[in-house]
Amino acid sequence: MHETIIILDYGSQYTQLIARRVREAGVYSEIHPCTIPTEEVEAMNPKGLILSGGPCSVYDPEAPQLDGNLLSLTRDDGSPVPVLGICYGLQAMAHLLGGDVEGAERREFGRAQIQFPEGNGASELFDGVPSGSTVWMSHGDHLTALPEGYEIIANTENAPVAAVRNLEDPHYGVQFHPEVVHTDFGRQILENFAYKICGCEGDWTPASFIEERTAALREKVGDRHVILGLSGGVDSSVAAALLHRAIGDQLHCIFVNNGLLRKGEWEQVQKTFRDHFHMDLHAVDATDRFLEVLDEVVDPEEKRVLIGNTFIDVFESQTDEIAEELGHRPTFLAQGTLYPDVIESVSFKGPSATIKTHHNVGGLPEELNFELIEPFRELFKDEVREIGRLLDVPEDIVGRHPFPGPGLAIRILGDVTRERLDLLREADAIFIDELREKDLYDEVWQAFAVLLPVQSVGVMGDERTYENVIAVRAVTSVDGMTADWAHLPHDFLGHVANRIVNEVPGINRAVYDITSKPPATIEWE
Ligand SMILES: Nc1ncnc2c1ncn2[C@@H]1O[C@H](COP(=O)(O)OP(=O)(O)OP(=O)(O)O)[C@@H](O)[C@H]1O
Ligand SMILES: O=c1[nH]c(=O)c2[nH+]cn([C@@H]3O[C@H](COP(=O)(O)O)[C@@H](O)[C@H]3O)c2[nH]1
Numbered sequence: 251m252h253e254t255i256i257i258l259d260y261g262s263q264y265t266q267l268i269a270r271r272v273r274e275a276g277v278y279s280e281i282h283p284c285t286i287p288t289e290e291v292e293a294m295n296p297k298g299l300i301l302s303g304g305p306c307s308v309y310d311p312e313a314p315q316l317d318g319n320l321l322s323l324t325r326d327d328g329s330p331v332p333v334l335g336i337c338y339g340l341q342a343m344a345h346l347l348g349g350d351v352e353g354a355e356r357r358e359f360g361r362a363q364i365q366f367p368e369g370n371g372a373s374e375l376f377d378g379v380p381s382g383s384t385v386w387m388s389h390g391d392h393l394t395a396l397p398e399g400y401e402i403i404a405n406t407e408n409a410p411v412a413a414v415r416n417l418e419d420p421h422y423g424v425q426f427h428p429e430v431v432h433t434d435f436g437r438q439i440l441e442n443f444a445y446k447i448c449g450c451e452g453d454w455t456p457a458s459f460i461e462e463r464t465a466a467l468r469e470k471v472g473d474r475h476v477i478l479g480l481s482g483g484v485d486s487s488v489a490a491a492l493l494h495r496a497i498g499d500q501l502h503c504i505f506v507n508n509g510l511l512r513k514g515e516w517e518q519v520q521k522t523f524r525d526h527f528h529m530d531l532h533a534v535d536a537t538d539r540f541l542e543v544l545d546e547v548v549d550p551e552e553k554r555v556l557i558g559n560t561f562i563d564v565f566e567s568q569t570d571e572i573a574e575e576l577g578h579r580p581t582f583l584a585q586g587t588l589y590p591d592v593i594e595s596v597s598f599k600g601p602s603a604t605i606k607t608h609h610n611v612g613g614l615p616e617e618l619n620f621e622l623i624e625p626f627r628e629l630f631k632d633e634v635r636e637i638g639r640l641l642d643v644p645e646d647i648v649g650r651h652p653f654p655g656p657g658l659a660i661r662i663l664g665d666v667t668r669e670r671l672d673l674l675r676e677a678d679a680i681f682i683d684e685l686r687e688k689d690l691y692d693e694v695w696q697a698f699a700v701l702l703p704v705q706s707v708g709v710m711g712d713e714r715t716y717e718n719v720i721a722v723r724a725v726t727s728v729d730g731m732t733a734d735w736a737h738l739p740h741d742f743l744g745h746v747a748n749r750i751v752n753e754v755p756g757i758n759r760a761v762y763d764i765t766s767k768p769p770a771t772i773e774w775e
């Protein structure tokens with residue numbers, strides 16, 4: 251097993267970033283809810299522990315508290331497990347140990363300059379961090395008295411307590427957020443914690459992840475078989491490549507044509523997979539089944555749930571066929587679930603409000619006849635892309651924009667019909683071709699067309715038209731959780747609009763969506 255730093259999540263927006271920064275530094279890191287029993291943390295034999303920030307105030311009755319036993323964990327060699335509290339994490343430590351945490355008169359958000367007080371021991375946490383460099387603050391509470399045995403190791407103009415350490419044990423706390431990019435030497439600080447304080451040597455790389463997961467998958471699967479829903483998208487394709495490396499022909503991929511794919515996608519994905527991989531691929535054309543189920547369904551959530559269920563139905567009937575060939579039934583269903591898909595359900599506050607039912611998470615039926623395999627549950631899309639490249643997954647798959655499982659059904663507002671699907675496919679293809687042509691495809695996280703079945707009046711060739719509207723959407727994003735509309739060049743957009751209206755009969759108007767997420771979402775349904 252590799253070195254692991256465990257992060258306990260107190261509900262911060264930035265918890266994921268902490269994990270990322272630590273992994274970027276070459277140390278494996280995993281997030282767990284702050285409610286996890288201490289014995290479980292101990293059993294993971296962590297090299298170090300990080301307590302995240304969080305929205306609560308430690309003195310609120312409802313606020314999650316720190317289990318003091320976490321501060322006396324020891325490692326295999328008997329040495330204490332180092333702890334770093336970030337913002338709420340620091341406040342929770344101080345509160346538990348008899349320090350004072352109070353609401354500050356002035357809340358502090360944004361940049362501050364860090365200083366190191368003379369006389370107090372210089373801390374390894376800040377090795378290589380210049381005095382006066384910028385740190386990022388985001389808090390309303392602050393420490394007004396330190397717990398016994400602690401000293402201040404950094405301050406800022408507004409925060410006399412910007413960082414503390416215990417005089418005996420390797421316990422540290424920072425009031426600012428080293429994990430955000432606005433903290434100039436944030437990476438350095440987390441690296442110092444991992445290497446200098448926790449004594450890590452750095453054994454986490456995407457290549458070692460592949461080795462490790464391959465071995466673990468072999469062990470888990472044994473001589474049983476696995477089916478995997480393959481969409482041709484990044485996550486399921488890289489999952490297929492990893493599983494194939496681990497278990498070879500015990501893997502059976504099922505690619506479903508739900509009738510909601512983009513132009514040429516059904517043929518293209520099959521070709522790419524047959525040309526490039528030598529996996530058992532079952533391409534199932536279930537167009538009629540899906541379109542029948544969707545007939546006259548207008549409500550977005552209803553569409554999503556129906557599509558999710560139909561996917562599972564199709565997987566089940568295909569698995570029956572595979573079982574007949576094999577003489578026994580595959581045990582596992584593999585999915586390319588990523589960390590952002592699960593974050594809400596691991597946070598201590600429990601699942602957040604349902605905005606949309608993502609068809610593969612939460613949308614799974616109660617009695618699923620498979621055990622799940624989700625090798626990327628802790629990773630982000632860019633990490634999965636990197637792993638895909640190492641596994642030789644072709645660039646046109648690894649670099650693809652995400653495409654939702656419910657496909658074009660959630661990009662046609664209202665009733666999904668074959669005619670509307672055809673219209674949308676054409677318009678979407680024009681937009682994507684143009685983005686590729688002008689080298690803009692890789693500049694955006696996702697880009698697509700949406701069919702608005704509202705009619706407006708136009709004039710073409712001196713004739714009156716009364717046709718549908720296409721909305722063109724392109725966004726920039728890091729993880730799909732928040733997004734900004736892409737500021738594409740105006741003449742490029744003009745050219746795309748022109749082509750769509752000229753080349754797609756039935757469309758006489760194109761508009762560009764300039765809302766960010768929040769308040770909108772990326773998809774329209
Ligand atoms: N047409 C399809 N056939 C079979 N399985 C599918 C299909 N579309 C989606 N899935 C399943 O649903 C899962 C979730 O889809 P999702 O779009 O989130 O991931 P992806 O398609 O693998 O990657 P990306 O996010 O890059 O599109 C996929 O990993 C895959 O298992
Ligand atoms: O596989 C998927 N199944 C779904 O049901 C689904 N809904 C949204 N998405 C994708 O998730 C990202 C965020 O989308 P929203 O801002 O629209 O919620 C964007 O990348 C969306 O394309 C889905 N992917």
Ligand SMILES: NC(=O)CC[C@H](N)C(=O)O
Pocket residue numbers: 262302303304305306307336337338339388389390391392
């Ligand atoms: N970012 C945080 O962890 C904030 C902690 C606490 N809610 C405060 O306002 O001080």
Ligand SMILES: [Mg+2]
Pocket residue numbers: 481483484652653654655
């Ligand atoms: Mg997809």
